[in-house]
Amino acid sequence: MNDNSAKLAVLIDADNAQASIVDGLLAEVAKYGTAHVKRAYGDWTGTSLRGWKDQLLAQSIQPIQQFSYTTGKNATDAAMIIDAMDLLYTGRFDGFCIVSSDSDFTRLASRIRESGLTVYGFGERKTPKPFVAACDKFIYTENLSEPEDVPAPPPSPVSASAQLRGDTSLMNLIRSAVEAASGDDGWAPLAAVGHIITKQRSDFDPRSYGYPKLGGLVTAIGLFDIDRRDSGDGKPAIIWIRDKRRPGKKAAE
Incomplete structure (x- = not known):
C-alpha cells in the first residue's frame, strides 16, 4: 500500500529508538498515509528518555507509561504488542508503523499482515533479519537522519x-x-x-x-x-x- 489516504497507527519503542529520528520518521510515514495514532512507549519516570520529551510535545505523540517491573525484562514490548492488537481489532486502520530494532516484534508484524493490513518497520541497520522480512517495507532509520557534519565530496x-x-x-x-x-x-x-x-x-x-x-x-x-x-x-x-x-x-x- 502506498496511499496517502491510508490510516496509519505509529507505535514507537522509545526505549529502543533515538529521539533525533522523529522529524525524519514522521516525514517518511507521511509518504504512506496519515498517522491517526502516534504513541511512544517507555518508562517516562526515569532519565533515559529525557531527549524524547520535547519531541512528544512538538509532534503531538502520546507517551504511554510502562514501568520496568523487573531488570532484564522488556515490559515496553509487551505493552506495544497489546495496544497494537487492540488497535487492529477496531478495524479503523489500513496499516501500522512499528518503530524498533527489536526482533520481539517479528510475530506482531506477521500477525498484522495476516489480517490484510500493511506493516512498515523502522529500525537501525542492526535490526534482526526476521523482523525486517516480516514487514511489507522496512526503512533503516540511518537513512532518515540529517548528517551532523559536512558530508564528504561524492565519488566521481x-x-x-x-x-x-x-x-x-x-x-x-x-x-x-x-x-x-x-x-x-x-x-x-x-x-x-x-x-x-x-x-x-x-x-x-x-x-x-x-x-x-x-x-x-x-x-x-x-x-x-x-x-x-x-x-x-x-x-x-x-x-x-x-x-x-x-x-x-x-x-x-
Whole structure:
C-alpha cells in the first residue's frame, strides 16, 4: 500500500529508538498515509528518555507509561504488542508503523499482515533479519537522519558506477525485477520495478546507496536504457527502463 489516504497507527519503542529520528520518521510515514495514532512507549519516570520529551510535545505523540517491573525484562514490548492488537481489532486502520530494532516484534508484524493490513518497520541497520522480512517495507532509520557534519565530496560518476556494478546482490535484484515487469520489448515502468523490488526485499532503499530515488540509482549504474514517456493530460512523464544486455524484440506483425 502506498496511499496517502491510508490510516496509519505509529507505535514507537522509545526505549529502543533515538529521539533525533522523529522529524525524519514522521516525514517518511507521511509518504504512506496519515498517522491517526502516534504513541511512544517507555518508562517516562526515569532519565533515559529525557531527549524524547520535547519531541512528544512538538509532534503531538502520546507517551504511554510502562514501568520496568523487573531488570532484564522488556515490559515496553509487551505493552506495544497489546495496544497494537487492540488497535487492529477496531478495524479503523489500513496499516501500522512499528518503530524498533527489536526482533520481539517479528510475530506482531506477521500477525498484522495476516489480517490484510500493511506493516512498515523502522529500525537501525542492526535490526534482526526476521523482523525486517516480516514487514511489507522496512526503512533503516540511518537513512532518515540529517548528517551532523559536512558530508564528504561524492565519488566521481565513474567510481560510483563501478562500485554499484560490483554489488552482485543489487544487480541481480534490479535485473530480475526489470525482467519481471517488462513486456516483450524488454521495457518496464520504473514504478513497477520498484514495487517488485520492495516485495522481494522489504529493506531495499536507494538512500542506502546514496541516491534519494530509484531512478537516480539506476541511472548511476549505467547498465540500463532509460526513456521518459509523456503520459498526456498534463501528468508527469512515466520513466521506463530496459536492461542494455537485452535488445528489444520487434513487435509481431
